[in-house]
Amino acid sequence: EDGVGVITLNRPAYRNAQGYRMLDEIDAAFDLALIDPAVRVVLVRGAGGVFSTGHDLGTPEDLDYRQSLGAQPGIQTYDQFKKYNLDLLVKWRNFPKPTVAMVEGYCIYAGWMLAAAMDVVFAAENALFLPGMVEYFSIPWDLGPRKAKEILLEHRFISAAEALEYGFVNRTYPAEQLEAEALAYADRVADNYLTAPAWTGTIKASINHMQDTMGFSAEIEA
Numbered sequence: 212e213d214g215v216g217v218i219t220l221n222r223p224a225y226r227n228a229q230g231y232r233m234l235d236e237i238d239a240a241f242d243l244a245l246i247d248p249a250v251r252v253v254l255v256r257g258a259g260g261v262f263s264t265g266h267d268l269g270t271p272e273d274l275d276y277r278q279s280l281g282a283q284p285g286i287q288t289y290d291q292f293k294k295y296n297l298d299l300l301v302k303w304r305n306f307p308k309p310t311v312a313m314v315e316g317y318c319i320y321a322g323w324m325l326a327a328a329m330d331v332v333f334a335a336e337n338a339l340f341l342p343g344m345v346e347y348f349s350i351p352w353d354l355g356p357r358k359a360k361e362i363l364l365e366h367r368f369i370s371a372a373e374a375l376e377y378g379f380v381n382r383t384y385p386a387e388q389l390e391a392e393a394l395a396y397a398d399r400v401a402d403n404y405l406t407a408p409a410w411t412g413t414i415k416a417s418i419n420h421m422q423d424t425m426g427f428s429a430e431i432e433a
Contacts, residue, residue, distance in 0.1 A: 214401030230273030263322030313341030
């Protein structure tokens with residue numbers, strides 16, 4: 212609505228754990244948003260009051276889906292793993308239109324990866340974040356190297372207030388206000404995009420390029 216396309220992770224029975232099928236569907240949604248001129252901003256959220264509890268580690272339905280993809284053991288399985296745990300995240304980070312993550316509840320591992328790939332992160336005040344040694348390893352960039360070491364070595368959840376203090380989260384709101392505030396922000400960005408899409412796109416591309424010049428993409432790939 213009003214220029215904002217909402218992508219909802221919708222596996223509440225598994226707290227929106229990210230299986231390969233879900234990741235394919237998220238990617239298809241981004242592709243639709245890219246070619247739809249009515250969509251000027253994408254907002255990503257989770258169903259059931261949870262953003263995402265991370266990687267799907269073996270639900271029956273995801274195991275069946277992985278098998279249906281037909282990757283053979285060895286390099287095909289490696290390439291498949293890389294696609295779902297790195298390549299798609301890099302693609303979404305570089306999505307030409309502005310993106311917003313709206314985080315409620317848990318944001319764990321692959322949940323962090325997805326939120327980190329978005330341009331802006333809004334969170335409920337009671338949200339909990341668990342970074343880890345994940346494949347899309349942006350955490351030293353998200354938190355700074357010394358803070359990343361502290362948290363990862365201890366392996367602990369951080370609160371939304373901490374995530375805000377460290378710069379991973381842009382804004383926090385009471386849970387009951389989060390949706391309205393996140394959508395209001397997205398609406399304002401959508402208005403700017405409508406006025407000057409090239410200007411908005413250049414802002415995003417220039418900041419991403421600045422990170423890349425500092426080695427972001429090379430290190431993520433490594």
